Amino acid sequence: PEEDQKLLAYIEEHGHGSWRALPARAGLQRCGKSCRLRWTNYLRPDIKRGKFSLQEEQTIIQLHALLGNRWSAIATHLPKRTDNEIKNYWNTHLKKRLAKMGIDPVTHKPKSDTLLSIDGHSKNAANLSHMAQWESARLEAEAGLVRQSKLLQTASTNSSFQGQKSEFASTSSSLHKPINQPRCLDVLKAWNGGVWGKTDASVSAAGIGGELGSPTSTLSSAAGIGGMMKEESEEEWKNLPENSIPLPSEEITSFPTSNWESELPVGVNSCEHEHVPVGNFVEKFTDLLLSTTT
């Protein structure tokens, strides 16, 4: 209340600067960490509050399947939502919903799937595993490119490269940076320029560039959801008719990896060509989840 006003007024006037020094300067009896948390999770003006839309739920589930509990990374795909809010929502709503459906909220696999996987019938599990590997590698590539761009920024004055540099820099996941911009460009560039250019054993060991398609298809899916998010018009998942589960689990597990490859827009490097792969496994998976009432 009063502290909020002080914090808000100070940051609006001076910016937060050093969080450690902020409390003393703003006249607050708190640690800088606490101030930062209050600001990022509550006071920031660009925070959307209230219920999560269907699209947002879908995005969270999909991204969680890919990224696990990396809430800040997930939050970068959900404009105006904080990692803390997403984390809470997951723990209080979505996790329970998955558990209720007999799906392991950690692995996003049906619990019976562990039995299937013994005899090699779990393409679902394999796909998720591959996707997680892609995403991990992608994030590493992104981080590497950010570092690289920073080096180049100081070492080079080449103007033709500066546009890319700023885009790469924008991929770092900070809540203080604009998060509602389309995210396909940076991701595609990261992949095209970073990981795919490598023949590194560690990269190929992660399943990249092998039998699977481009991870950009995964990411453009996530970016598309975040970027094209409709905020108010979605029908609540609760209102969906019962027994409207769109796909049986068998269909999910039979999703072919080659679909992604064939859907890959070769050479496409722009959001104008953004698309979501038809038959995207994760999407179907979340459809299934979201259409099931508690």
Add this chain to the structure above:
DNA sequence: AATCATATCAACCGCCGGATG
């Protein structure tokens, strides 16, 4: 109305990684 159970969410805590000297 009182009590208990459950749900929700802001805040706290500890850890980690990057930057700096």
Add this chain to the structure above:
DNA sequence: GCATCCGGCGGTTGATATGAT
């Protein structure tokens, strides 16, 4: 190479709200 500082992240807790009995 190291120690230290700082910011950020994710797990967890505790206060409050809400619902059930």
